[in-house]
Amino acid sequence: MRAVTLVGGGLAGALLALMLARRGLQVTVYERRADVRIERIEEGRSINLALSVRGIHALEQVGLANAVLTQTIPMRGRCIHPLSGPTSLIPYGRTPEQVIRSVSRRGLNVLLLEALTREPNAVIHFHHRCVGYDLRTRTLTIRDESTGREGRVEAPVVIGTDGAASAIRLAMMQSLRMNYSQEFLEHGYKELTIPPAANGSFRLEPHALHIWPRGGFMMIALPNLDRSFTCTLFLAHQGTPGFDQLTSPAAVREFFTQTFPDAVPLLPHLDDEFFRNPTGALVTVRCTPWYVNGQVLLMGDAAHAIVPFFGQGMNCSFEDCAVFAELFDTFGGQWEAIFPRFFELRKANTDAIAQLALDNFIEMRDTSADPHFALKRQLEHLLEERYPEQFISKYAMVSFHRVPYVQALQRGRIQDRVLMELCSRVNSLEELDVADAFARVQAALAAS
Numbered sequence: 001m002r003a004v005t006l007v008g009g010g011l012a013g014a015l016l017a018l019m020l021a022r023r024g025l026q027v028t029v030y031e032r033r034a035d036v037r038i039e040r041i042e043e044g045r046s047i048n049l050a051l052s053v054r055g056i057h058a059l060e061q062v063g064l065a066n067a068v069l070t071q072t073i074p075m076r077g078r079c080i081h082p083l084s085g086p087t088s089l090i091p092y093g094r095t096p097e098q099v100i101r102s103v104s105r106r107g108l109n110v111l112l113l114e115a116l117t118r119e120p121n122a123v124i125h126f127h128h129r130c131v132g133y134d135l136r137t138r139t140l141t142i143r144d145e146s147t148g149r150e151g152r153v154e155a156p157v158v159i160g161t162d163g164a165a166s167a168i169r170l171a172m173m174q175s176l177r178m179n180y181s182q183e184f185l186e187h188g189y190k191e192l193t194i195p196p197a198a199n200g201s202f203r204l205e206p207h208a209l210h211i212w213p214r215g216g217f218m219m220i221a222l223p224n225l226d227r228s229f230t231c232t233l234f235l236a237h238q239g240t241p242g243f244d245q246l247t248s249p250a251a252v253r254e255f256f257t258q259t260f261p262d263a264v265p266l267l268p269h270l271d272d273e274f275f276r277n278p279t280g281a282l283v284t285v286r287c288t289p290w291y292v293n294g295q296v297l298l299m300g301d302a303a304h305a306i307v308p309f310f311g312q313g314m315n316c317s318f319e320d321c322a323v324f325a326e327l328f329d330t331f332g333g334q335w336e337a338i339f340p341r342f343f344e345l346r347k348a349n350t351d352a353i354a355q356l357a358l359d360n361f362i363e364m365r366d367t368s369a370d371p372h373f374a375l376k377r378q379l380e381h382l383l384e385e386r387y388p389e390q391f392i393s394k395y396a397m398v399s400f401h402r403v404p405y406v407q408a409l410q411r412g413r414i415q416d417r418v419l420m421e422l423c424s425r426v427n428s429l430e431e432l433d434v435a436d437a438f439a440r441v442q443a444a445l446a447a448s
Contacts, residue, residue, distance in 0.1 A: 002333065005155040007130045008162030012300035012317035014112035016161060018062050019325045021122035030142055032129035036109050047191060047230045048222045050311030051101040052399040058318035061325060067111055072101035073223045079208035080369055081262055089208060090374050094381035098400045100311060102222045130162065133171035135292060157335055158296045164285050166302035178287060185282040185307060188237050192273045194221060194229035194266045202227045203266050211368055212260050217241065218365040219260055243279050282307045284354050290343045294335030304350035309361040310398060312353050320346060352405035356398065375423040382434055391438060414444050
């Protein structure tokens with residue numbers, strides 16, 4: 001039986017291992033963390049994620065989509081919380097089916113691991129950290145985190161699904177000419193909790209992603225199945241305001257009272273959580289190449305970590321797995337053909353979603369509260385309704401269709417520019433000529 005070794009048993013690693021095990025390979029997975037089915041360890045990672053069409057498609061390939069979807073909460077749009085005044089809902093799509101889904105990271109990982117452990121030719125070793133990889137001898141150095149012992153393991157074919165701080169990527173960088181960059185945002189993030197109400201109900205509208213945009217920074221909240229919300233504050237590490245200024249409970253409470261006044265009553269554990277929870281970093285990782293012959297390959301965050309502002313990190317990595325599985329079938333499991341073709345198909349697209357995610361941060365924090373932005377979304381929905389074969393909004397291309405990310409970036413930027421220019425001149429949809437807007441978009445696309 002042919003064998004493959006995966007380093008990293010998180011979401012992407014578990015899904016890929018499942019796909020390959022079902023194709024008859026002997027799959028061994030080394031995961032540095034504990035088994036999340038036994039120990040609840042988040043290590044500062046985001047608690048919930050946004051699942052959309054690309055991730056659902058990948059889960060369908062292993063028969064887990066329905067099981068996962070029952071554990072999600074559909075979010076129909078962005079609920080905008082201004083500094084003062086009423087909230088407003090900006091729908092994501094034009095139909096009830098066009099939603100994104102809040103899903104527990106741990107719950108999703110548990111489902112994947114349970115499916116993987118049912119595969120007779122797959123094995124996963126938890127608390128086993130990869131500390132080295134020798135490309136010449138094709139051996140991994142694995143440390144058992146429980147005992148501290150290290151040993152060498154033969155691994156003729158290795159796939160690194162070990163995240164943004166990938167040990168496999170580091171070994172490749174030390175052994176060949178590899179271009180690599182990491183770009184940290186000046187912003188970090190901290191997670192907080194809105195617990196359920198006393199009667200066990202949600203304290204906010206559950207079918208929405210809540211955003212408190214404040215120009216330069218923001219807070220968001222996603223619903224959980226236990227009727228709580230996970231809030232995430234995105235704020236500069238340094239500056240005014242910045243995390244470095246929030247050094248006491250009094251400073252934190254003053255900041256929240258001034259900037260998120262409607263959220264303060266919903267955060268009863270604000271002081272404790274703010275200083276107990278870590279401040280996370282936001283990084284974009286790019287590298288090339290992702291592979292060496294048919295020997296080693298990077299996938300998921302190890303190859304292309306992105307910031308979370310388009311909700312596509314997990315979806316993009318799951319799409320990696322689906323594309324890889326298709327290539328495995330096409331090339332009959334010939335790694336020498338699969339690895340370069342995978343890189344060719346995914347590199348430009350992952351670079352594109354990295355840029356889309358960076359762009360969306362600015363949109364969420366700075367422009368989502370602009371009434372002209374809401375008007376543009378209404379116009380996009382109307383264009384999609386009238387010209388369904390010819391117009392898809394940028395958001396829909398990414399989240400509701402599996403349009404290549406490169407195309408979504410290129411077409412989306414042009415469409416956004418034309419439509420925002422039109423909407424910035426008016427105050428209502430009735431003032432716009434929809435046919436003229438469509439013609440302008442088509443002309444701009446044709447001229448690009």
